[in-house]
Amino acid sequence: MSSAELREIVCIECPTGCRAKVTMERGTVIRIENAECKRGEDYVRQEATAPMRDFFTTVRLEGASLPVLPVRTSSPIPRGRIMDCSRELAKVTVTAPVGLGEVISKNILGLGVDVVATRSMPQAHRG
Numbered sequence: 381m382s383s384a385e386l387r388e389i390v391c392i393e394c395p396t397g398c399r400a401k402v403t404m405e406r407g408t409v410i411r412i413e414n415a416e417c418k419r420g421e422d423y424v425r426q427e428a429t430a431p432m433r434d435f436f437t438t439v440r441l442e443g444a445s446l447p448v449l450p451v452r453t454s455s456p457i458p459r460g461r462i463m464d465c466s467r468e469l470a471k472v473t474v475t476a477p478v479g480l481g482e483v484i485s486k487n488i489l490g491l492g493v494d495v496v497a498t499r500s501m502p503q504a505h506r507g
Contacts, residue, residue: 391420400424432456444476476503
């Protein structure tokens with residue numbers, strides 16, 4: 381009796397969108413079919429074993445004309461840690477001015493990834 385699991389993963393590495401079939405056994409990729417290129421095969425293998433995601437959100441912002449600052453991780457993070465990052469960043473408040481690319485949270489959750497500003501935000505004019 382085989383414990384193999386068959387999954388279909390749509391590759392997003394290029395516009396082709398290959399529908400790869402992945403055979404897994406005890407968390408290990410045994411076979412990948414229908415991936416049209418090496419990049420696609422690498423993506424499908426990663427997605428099947430340890431999916432990663434780019435992460436975008438906002439943090440509170442004081443002293444600017446807007447109440448929040450858009451931010452993102454400097455590289456993808458494990459999909460299973462997205463909610464942990466959200467909870468951690470919910471505790472963060474940044475004070476304007478902030479520059480595009482400025483590090484808002486260094487090495488978030490010890491993942492080796494920084495959270496950076498995706499927009500410059502000048503200090504609000506008081507008047």
